[in-house]
Amino acid sequence: MESKNCYVCEKQNLSKNEVGLNKKFIGRNVTRFYCLPCLAEYLDTTVEDLLAKVEDFKLQGCALFD
């Protein structure tokens, strides 16, 4: 899988969960990826809330997360 960098802070090699959150919240055809803190800022939420969402999605069996 090609590595993704954060569009805002240019953090390298975003994790699978970070990429998965971008796809869930921005859309599957997302071209600009955000790291966790930048995505939280963009969505006007918190990193803790996003991590809780990851757990929810995993419980639902979503393959975008590990």
Ligand SMILES: [Zn+2]
């Ligand atoms: Zn970032």
